[in-house]
Amino acid sequence: MSDAYGFLAPIYQPLSRLVFGRDLIYANQAFLEGNTGKKILIIGGGDGEAYRHFGKNLEGEFWDLSPRMIQLATNSLKDSGLTLWVGAWKGTGEFGRVYLPFVLDTMPDEEIAQLIRQLKICLPNHGEVIISDFFEPGDFWQKMTQRAMIAFFKVMASHRRKNLPDIHAILQLEGFELIREKCWRKGWIRAQVWRVM
Template identity: 45%
Template sequence: MKDAYGRIARYYSWLSNLVFGNVLKEANRAFLESIVEKSIMIIGGGDGKSYVGLEENLLGEFWEKSPAMLKLAKKHLSGSKLKFQLGEFQSKRKADFIFLPFVLDTLSDEQLEKLLLQLRENLNPSGKVVFSDFFPPTAFLQKTILRLMILFFRLVTSHSRMDLPDYESFFQKTGYRKVDEKSWENRWIRTQMWVLA
């Protein structure tokens, strides 16, 4: 398996903090107060650093496509009750919460729709999908940073996207309903909670 993030795995959190401070970590931890004694899935959780300090409440599965990132996540979250899985998400288990931390912007439209349809099968009836990501920016500096980020990840990790998906249209199209949202940086960065419609 080619490791697209292998070259930057050790520096990913440092780079993120350099550009955004704690904002991305805050976005990834949004709504986590609700997961006590709940089964969860984290898909594309990277090095797991966003969840350090919450290990005792993490019960379920952690999916990551990068072997280097997964190795770091296992180290950072060794005190959790997560089962770490390498590769494309293909779980058959049910969960109360599914977290998608800054992963949907890396998927093609086709992949995004396929994943959201698949997650319907993994959610318990009252389950929730929580995703954090970048939304279209309004400020010039944000637009510039976003363009540079897209260029960087296209060069370093071979991401195919050149834009941001219209997340909400995909969620609505695949049968979800938005129930909550938190935002940062003038709504450029948001975490949304969706349930089955």
């Protein structure tokens, strides 16, 4: 299996903190409360660093495409009840909550819609999808930083997008409603809770 993020795995956290401080970690942690007794699914969880201190309250599945990221996550999540898997989520299981941490901005719109449809089948009534991601930048410097980031990840990790997805439009079209949101950097970084309508 090709590991597009393998080279970046050891430097991802230092690089992220250099540019964003701890805002990306905070976004990934924003809605981790209330998971005791729930089976959760984390897709694209990377090195698992954001979930380290919540590990004892987390049970379910953790997926990432990068074998190197999963190696790091194994250490970060050693005290959790999560089963770690390398590869693309298989589209099976039943979960109370699904977490998509900074993963939708790496996928074409058609793949996002397909993933959301698969998730909807695996969520019982009132199941929730928690998204942390980048949204439209709020000022000139954010726009320039975003362009530089996309260019960097295109070269270093075969990033497939030239822009950001319209997450609101895709999830609403697939029958989800936004029920909670937290924002950082003037709304450029957001964590959102979406519930099946």
